[in-house]
Amino acid sequence: MSLHPTECPPHATRQKLGRYTVVTLIATPTNFVLFTFLLTVLQLPAVAANLIAAACITIPxxxxxxxxxxxxxxTASTASEVGMYWLWTTISIALASGVLWSLERSGASHPVLILTPLLTYATLWIARFSFLDRYLFAQTADVAALNPIVDPNARVRSQQPAR
Structure with a gap:
């Protein structure tokens, strides 16, 4: 993991943002449905429901x-990546849980409680992408894999001299 941001070609960043969006569009409704089920059907407290739903969706x-x-x-940086991802996720979950705890203590209705994690995570969405893209998962090899022209040492088969 590098603490220095890497520059990525604009098309590569757009491609990653698009894929990040697709993953989010799958994970968010899954988390939302699970949280709603735990809160309304199993009648768990909002914070417990949030923690369980987040725990179920974080690894996938x-x-x-x-x-x-x-x-x-x-795989050299897998342990540090998992640690930093876990830290970011823990901060996000703690923020949502803190808001839920406060709202639940004040007697907020189920619809308000149901929307709270969704709105909390949505506010962190772009910041999370930037953190993951520029710091956590940034590797020069990733840039080269997306665009061989960026890495002058990468050789395409047609560029290799004939023998």
């Missing part, structure tokens, strides 16, 4: 981000 989302949005070229 990380795997989708790592394998499809930001493909791993090596």
């Amino acid at each position: 989302t990380f795997v989708a981000y790592r394998r499809w949005v930001w493909p791993a070229n090596d």
Whole structure:
């Protein structure tokens, strides 16, 4: 993991943002439905429902981000990536849980409680993409894989000299 942001060609960033959006459009409704079920059918407290729903979706989302949005070229930094992703996710979940706890104590209705995690995570969506793209999953090899022209050392078969 590099603490220095890497520059990526605009088309590569758009491609990753598009894939990130697709993963989010799958993970968010899944989390939303599970949270709503836990809150309304099983009648769990809002914070407990949020923690369980987030725990269920976090690992599959990380795997989708790592394998499809930001493909791993090596496993050298997997432990630090998991740790930093876990830290970011924990902060997001803690923020949503804090808001839920406050609203639940004040007697907020189920519809308000149901929308709270969704709105909290939505506000963090672009910041999360920027963090994941520029710091956590940023690798020069990723840039080269998306566009061989960016890496002058990458050789395309047609560029290799004939023997």
